[in-house]
Amino acid sequence: MDRIGIIGVGELGRALVTGWCEGVADPPLITLSPRGARAAAELAGRYPGVRVGADNQEVADRSDLVVLAVRPQDRAQALAGLRIRDDQVVLSVMAGVTVDEVRELLGTAVPVVRAIPLPAVRERRSVTVTCPAHPAVDALFDRLGGALPVADEATLDVFQTLTSTLTTHYWYLATLTAWAAGQGVPAEDADRYVRGLFQEVGRTLGDGSRSLRQLAGDHETPKGTNERIRTTWFDPRAEALTEALDALRTDLGRPGVDPG
Structure with a gap:
């Protein structure tokens, strides 16, 4: 066209x-x-x-x-x-x-x-x-x-739900930066470091030969610092994230409902 x-x-x-x-x-x-x-x-x-x-x-x-x-x-x-x-x-x-x-x-x-x-x-x-x-x-x-x-549109709504997590990712990075600034690190330095850290994550995602869980495992040492943060912060809340995704997916499937 x-x-x-x-x-x-x-x-x-x-x-x-x-x-x-x-x-x-x-x-x-x-x-x-x-x-x-x-x-x-x-x-x-x-x-x-x-x-x-x-x-x-x-x-x-x-x-x-x-x-x-x-x-x-x-x-x-x-x-x-x-x-x-x-x-x-x-x-x-x-x-x-x-x-x-x-x-x-x-x-x-x-x-x-x-x-x-x-x-x-x-x-x-x-x-x-x-x-x-x-x-x-x-x-x-x-x-x-x-x-x-x-x-079908039901499947499209699943992808629309995934898309709706984008600002959560940015807010996560902003929270990390704010925490570092609260520890006395200059905000500009914290911002620069966090951006560089997760830009590398973006490049790693280009490796389609490894699953997302495998990528996570390859960057994590048993009983190391990455595992500690993940299991303390994410694992107890994984069910809450799944429930939030389920609720949004349900709302997207209702005619006339405008996602915020």
Whole structure:
């Protein structure tokens, strides 16, 4: 699909445009919605194939693939009255909004695909879960690091639940840094060290030949300091984490529930 329209130019919309266009010899033609005017204008100024539509209907009219990237709680207002042609495909990246809800909202029977792209698509190094599989949509995400089609929306909700743990990881790192600063370490030094420590973890994750549990074991000495922190802090709370994931997964499967 060489003509893409994106309705909702927030962080995710900007990441998709950048991934599809930055340094690409033959990028798609992309029309952006005018809401979020500053970001849309900046992208249009950076990439020759990107332009800003007069309104959401023009974005749809100029596109083969219409990407819905508005906040879930804004979907009714942003998409009210939007007309979709029978030859188009709709791609929704709105978390917690089912295919049936999208079709009902737009009054259309065209193919609707849900996806969970992450901001790292701007660097073309992020796997994107899609549902249902669609050759043209999956090919677009293959350009951004790979597509991972899943069989049904229940499975997609499992991956959406995993995605919802991202800020918990950042907060964990922030807590480590704050603890070190509380021990008298300059905050800048603590921040630099923690970032470097976990950037190495990120590089290690690239080794697909070892399972995650094996990676953990390879970095842990029996009765050593890593084992002490893990078994003291994580193990007694693992059940609570599982329960939190189960509860969120259940909520994501309820029509009309917007994840926070």
